[in-house]
Amino acid sequence: MAGDQLSEVFDLIEVRGLLSGGFAVHGPWVTRTVIDEPLKFIAVVSGRGRLATDGIEAPIELEAGDVAIINSRSWLELEGGTGPEPRREIVPEPGFPFASLIGAHTGVDDVVIGGRIGLNPVGQALMMQALPPVGHVRGSAVEGANLRGSLHRLLDEVSANRLGSAFAIRQHTQLILLEVLRAYLDQADLPPGWLRVLSDERLRPALRLMHAEPGKAWGLEELARAAAMSRTSFAERFRSIAGVPPLAYLNRWRMLLAQRALRVGDVRVGSLAADLGYASESAFSTAFKREVGVSPLRYRHQVRDEVVPVETASGL
Structure with a gap:
């Protein structure tokens, strides 16, 4: 599990x-x-x-x-x-x-x-x-x-x-x-993807590190060592299980954290960029737009302007 x-x-x-x-x-x-x-x-x-x-x-x-x-x-x-x-x-x-x-x-x-x-x-x-x-x-x-x-x-x-x-x-x-x-x-x-990688026992120590400290500049060597695997074996296994390389997974995890922070808080984009390990606000904004499709500020405005629908139950 x-x-x-x-x-x-x-x-x-x-x-x-x-x-x-x-x-x-x-x-x-x-x-x-x-x-x-x-x-x-x-x-x-x-x-x-x-x-x-x-x-x-x-x-x-x-x-x-x-x-x-x-x-x-x-x-x-x-x-x-x-x-x-x-x-x-x-x-x-x-x-x-x-x-x-x-x-x-x-x-x-x-x-x-x-x-x-x-x-x-x-x-x-x-x-x-x-x-x-x-x-x-x-x-x-x-x-x-x-x-x-x-x-x-x-x-x-x-x-x-x-x-x-x-x-x-x-x-x-x-x-x-x-x-x-x-x-x-x-x-x-x-199939390869996030559900499968979460259930993989051998990769779990490396996942735990990335989830616990997403802002750290993790390298393949360090993550492979946590999983008790060689750098090459770790990279190959991670890609086959997750469907993406380890550092691409880490970037996606950072983007999930960023989206939550932008939805529910008033954190400054520059502070969020630093917390998630980006060298500058510009680098973070570029990565965010590439993953999400809009800039961090645009995303914040969009989600806060949305009208939340009332959940209703109908049929099976």
Whole structure:
């Protein structure tokens, strides 16, 4: 596991989960929806389902405790249930409380919940690059034990509709998203990228140094020594795991820190440049514009002028 470094990245890319709908049903069923957000998740709390979406060759079988993260798809279809009666089309009702989940019986019903994964623009780009079209996390695996428990605790809050449930649901959904990515790191054959490098045991000592002191002028020799590897072996392994060379990763980490500082504080650009290891404000501004697309001051004005939309839940 990636430990505190995963938490650091979660904070920087502002990961948040929003439960958007769900249903409990007995007998044959199907649900279809158009996807209008980049990253979505579907969880089968109990029962089974077959997930189809654009860009995959065959439907994915989802069992109780499984979660699918759907990346940059335009539609999905999920079907399940058995019995002689015709397949019933389910249209999840929007808004909290989710009436179709109240009184759900996990021993009898197929219970499905869905939501979206919200991130800041940098985080969205990183996550979309790191995940396949559908990331399948298996709740039956050893790594999925905590995830199964989290799903049932979330369902308990949704179905009981107790005082404070809306707040509890937001917190549980956030924890479920963390458990999903933890399990995914352990279960999946990850492509090169930031998720994979965070989970690499051999590179972790070097990552820890870069994360702890991002403003230091780290060299390959020093980072390789921390990882107990030769300079060449370290550079080759890092590039194959992260998809970028070590110093390019360090620069990207600095830019994530810079964007957070510019979003939430009033730090001077010159001070920020010095803290992040740049020789001058001009050098920092050039690097920032190359990575982000606008100057630091322009970025600050843009993010502070944005109207933050009210998060609403609608459908699955």
